[in-house]
Amino acid sequence: MSGIRSKQKAERPEQILEAALDEFRKTGYGATRLEDIAKRIGVTKGTIYLYFESKEKLFESLITSLSAPLAQEFQENEWEWTDDIAADLDYILSRLYNFIFEHHKFRELLRLLVSEADRFPQFVDENYSEFIAPILQSLSKRFDAGIAAGQIEPTDTHELARFVVAPVLSLNIMSLLFGNRRAIDCDTFISTHRKVLLRGLLKPGAKEGEGGQSE
Amino acid sequence: MSGIRSKQKAERPEQILEAALDEFRKTGYGATRLEDIAKRIGVTKGTIYLYFESKEKLFESLITSLSAPLAQEFQENEWEWTDDIAADLDYILSRLYNFIFEHHKFRELLRLLVSEADRFPQFVDENYSEFIAPILQSLSKRFDAGIAAGQIEPTDTHELARFVVAPVLSLNIMSLLFGNRRAIDCDTFISTHRKVLLRGLLKPGAKEGEGGQSE
Amino acid sequence: MSGIRSKQKAERPEQILEAALDEFRKTGYGATRLEDIAKRIGVTKGTIYLYFESKEKLFESLITSLSAPLAQEFQENEWEWTDDIAADLDYILSRLYNFIFEHHKFRELLRLLVSEADRFPQFVDENYSEFIAPILQSLSKRFDAGIAAGQIEPTDTHELARFVVAPVLSLNIMSLLFGNRRAIDCDTFISTHRKVLLRGLLKPGAKEGEGGQSE
């Protein structure tokens, strides 16, 4: 019941999960040895079994521990809209990018989900419904309002939302693939993203061309 | 007999690679057992060793066998541009999407790369330089021309290329995550993609707002 | 407080031994975990080590604690004989059966001895000499007297003693094997036992037959 002891005990699961994330990322779920996870925090493999009943359960707890705070963050920080569509876009982009670059863990969660999607489909679905769907929902609602206000060309706003998120996801994947080997200029990326969304690729006034089949 | 035999022999490596892909996807590289790969094509573990010297080499051959034809396809079918930027965009999108939905294997290659990026960085780099870089290169060249011709607002065309590719990559990831559990309406997706690229989100004539910081 | 405490302390070893017996029976010595024994009495593993220095010593103490009172009971209650052989047989049977059905623990002691006979032969021998041998001794002495008094056909009285005990042992084994799944009608059992011992299987007057080789 000493302070030190009980504090350490309380933090152990977190420590283990953190170490597990690092090892799973580095080595992949299948090839990671529990002993390496243990060594990382200076305990022995037996200790892990005091807190997690198997490697698989540890993995599941890891997924949960990664996605739970992300979901919570979204639930706690409602998107706040203005009347200004451009300002709102900036706001959206900055929140989306922050989400990725502040959360090293988000990237790795995505990696684990992609890697193990067939083995743990329930986690994919959970994560989708917990914070991917809400994000898309929130964005498409804003776009609906934008269409109603004549700010945005009428279209399928849910699909539109995906396009706003897509480059962020894409950036995330690149980051997973290249790690630190390929630096990414995030500011340029965001600014390009913003520009394209606002104006499209075309120069204002440029004829859109005859090939365009409108739907 | 020798005809059948030799034909079988010639096809064995391919069979094995196909089976390996299925198993690696389902179970992940580390957790996949060679025996399961063998069982899939009705042979035994030992047979695999007649064609591949180890599990790791098998994995490497798999990556190569997946990316080589993709790279070749790109090399053999140069992108062909017109003067019409909208038509070229249609062309780009159709080629990119075709690439994904014709090539089930492309998706899985991406999964393997994401999963094992830290263990096999050389494969990531190889694939990048073999056909991701060329695609981006090709697109950005077209955009340069578009800028020169006054069709496109001047900007970093390499970044621009990423934005054109991003939704495709994103769609790919979704497909990896959800498999067959979530149907994707590809036509709507493409059409939305096209519209946004051509015009941006904003309605022509809408004021772009005061929040826009120009860079 | 100290009253309760010290009382608890005094009873702990007994509690532990009781719990140990239950677990050893259920799971076998080798497979029983100290933690389960501890849980049974609401303490933790460590507590056991305050009273027993190892699992093996605990087992040894258990054997001793089971057999000691049994041996004592026999030593304190000398068999008391009359001149009436039939009455003495009744007395013998009732004491033997009482011994078993009053002492749930006797049965389990036997199980432990059978299970671990090769690992702990000293316990088998101890128990044998402490109360199996004395019982047999006592019975065979009575039979010797019976032979001398012309009540019993001359024979190896030690072997005879075994036959008197055998059905009791056999009943014990059945009880170990079937637990509560198979009810045993003890009264009928005793009465049959008595009858056979007194008269044998044969009807008085029945010809014993020619197959009988006399020894």
Place this chain on the structure above:
Amino acid sequence: MSGIRSKQKAERPEQILEAALDEFRKTGYGATRLEDIAKRIGVTKGTIYLYFESKEKLFESLITSLSAPLAQEFQENEWEWTDDIAADLDYILSRLYNFIFEHHKFRELLRLLVSEADRFPQFVDENYSEFIAPILQSLSKRFDAGIAAGQIEPTDTHELARFVVAPVLSLNIMSLLFGNRRAIDCDTFISTHRKVLLRGLLKPGAKEGEGGQSE
């Protein structure tokens, strides 16, 4: 497909079971290490897993492999009765004792059943119904006939059957407890057994005494 290879393969399971029996007996189920079983037949522990999927399954197979031939032997060798009750008793005793002393394995089966009765009650029941019940059945049928023919005093013949079997079981238990440390004079044992059954303990003509409550 070579003779040697395939023969060895066919015999492996048997070899393993034999070795397992020896080790389980010596060390108890829980404390036996698969490696020791493997070593006994000159293979490595991995080999065991080619034939048995776990230690527990190995144990179960062992029980089955021990009891199956015993049950079969009983089914194939029907008890054959004559009109001579004494001759039939001799026959019964000799078959029962043969069963035990020819079958070293029978003894050990009993040990395993007693040891693990609470963990594997289904095996106890299986064995009971497969050859203990049939034996008792067969004997009691003979005794019924004996009663009908006036050879035997009327009584509960099923209980009677137990008394005939009991000393054999008892001998078996003694043998399990003392192994080779205490030699057993089997002939004397059988002969005493026979004598008691035929005539009871009492000398013919001896007054049965007044203590006898007849039922």
Place this chain on the structure above:
DNA sequence: AATGAATGAGATTTCATTCAT
């Protein structure tokens, strides 16, 4: 007296790899 977190030796189990057939 009791706890329970931690250990670490050792058990079970897995599986890539080999090789005689």
Place this chain on the structure above:
DNA sequence: AATGAATGAAATCTCATTCAT
């Protein structure tokens, strides 16, 4: 070309034992 029995190194997992609190 293929097999599949066997290996053995290494993984997961267990648990008797310790010891700081």
